[in-house]
Amino acid sequence: MFFPIGDDNVQGGHKPIFSYTLIFVNILVFLFEFSLKQDAAEVFVIHFGSIPAEVLSGQDLFTLVTSMFLHSGWMHLIGNMLFLWVFADNIEAVVGTFNFMLFYILGGIAATLIHALFNPISEIPVVGASGAISAVMGAYLVMFPSSRIKVWILFLFTSAYVPALLFLGIWIFQQMISGVGSLGLSIDEQGGVAWWAHIGGFAFGLMAGFFARKNYGNKYKYLKSDDHFV
Numbered sequence: 189m190f191f192p193i194g195d196d197n198v199q200g201g202h203k204p205i206f207s208y209t210l211i212f213v214n215i216l217v218f219l220f221e222f223s224l225k226q227d228a229a230e231v232f233v234i235h236f237g238s239i240p241a242e243v244l245s246g247q248d249l250f251t252l253v254t255s256m257f258l259h260s261g262w263m264h265l266i267g268n269m270l271f272l273w274v275f276a277d278n279i280e281a282v283v284g285t286f287n288f289m290l291f292y293i294l295g296g297i298a299a300t301l302i303h304a305l306f307n308p309i310s311e312i313p314v315v316g317a318s319g320a321i322s323a324v325m326g327a328y329l330v331m332f333p334s335s336r337i338k339v340w341i342l343f344l345f346t347s348a349y350v351p352a353l354l355f356l357g358i359w360i361f362q363q364m365i366s367g368v369g370s371l372g373l374s375i376d377e378q379g380g381v382a383w384w385a386h387i388g389g390f391a392f393g394l395m396a397g398f399f400a401r402k403n404y405g406n407k408y409k410y411l412k413s414d415d416h417f418v
Contacts, residue, residue, distance in 0.1 A: 192274045192355065193347065194338035201281030206289045210276070211269050214317060217257045218265050233258060237313025240304035251313075256296040258315035260380070268317045274337070275321070275328045282331065282404045295323025295392045302388025306371070319385035322363075326393020329356040331401050360390050 221229055238255035242248050259265040280288040299319025304310075328335070329352060336349040337356075367383035 190339040190341045192271065192337050193340050195274055195278065195352070196332075196335045198278045198281040202284045204277035204280045206285045206292070207272065207276035207280050210292070210317075211272060214257055214259070214265065214269060214272075218259050221258065233313055233315060237315045238300050238304070239313050240307045240310040242311075243301070243304050244308055252297045252300050253293060255300060255313070255315050256293075256317050256320050259317070260315055264316060268321055271321050272317065272324065275324050278332055278335070279324060279327055279400070283400050291327070291396050292320050292324065295389050295396070296320030298392040299323060299382075299385040299389030302391075303382045303385035306384040314382050314385065316382070319382070319389040322386045322389030323393035323396065325356055325359065326390040326395075327397035327400060328352060328393070329360075330394055330397030360387070363387050363390070 221232060224232060236251060236254040237258055238251040239248070243252065259268065276288070276292075279291075283291070296317070296319050299322060300314060303314055303319070333351075333353045335352040337352050338347055338349050339355065340347050363383055363386045366381070367387050370383050
């Protein structure tokens with residue numbers, strides 16, 4: 189098993205203000221959620237989590253946004269924030285803070301809607317930033333395919349660099365295999381993972397990435413490369 193812990197960074201560009209603010213806000217919301225008693229925490233998640241059956245019927249549409257800032261546990265939070273920290277800053281550096289903010293929110297909404305379409309009668313609230321972060325990863329794949337991702341290899345207790353194309357290609361392949369395998373199963377039977385939110389977010393990110401590459405692709409360069417926009 190391996191985890192991303194760094195990458196090649198863009199030289200110059202916009203400061204990743206929104207990227208780091210997202211991490212801070214997600215941690216704050218989780219600490220608040222964690223501080224609640226069990227009954228209150230369940231009510232909080234039901235109210236602000238996104239329930240597919242309700243969303244598809246036009247109810248509580250605000251949860252398409254609020255659900256992005258809730259997490260089911262420490263490992264869920266840490267994993268999402270690690271991926272956000274590694275992949276988001278390069279994109280914001282290139283497209284700017286406002287554009288990245290809009291992209292992130294729309295990516296999260298798209299991901300949750302895709303999950304709802306594949307689970308139309310589910311009344312289990314979906315929470316987590318992983319759909320929006322999947323959009324970030326999809327855009328990263330298109331915009332920075334030759335970037336190097338530094339990964340921590342758990343069983344070897346060491347780190348190594350791998351191409352973004354390889355790392356993200358393997359990641360989305362795993363999501364698609366799991367997503368296809370989850371068809372017809374409830375979210376509980378899927379292990380509590382919204383696979384189609386990951387896939388939908390990633391697809392949204394790919395499309396946004398092509399747009400960003402076309403409009404910003406020659407503007408900035410990597411610190412460790414002459415030009416990866418090829």
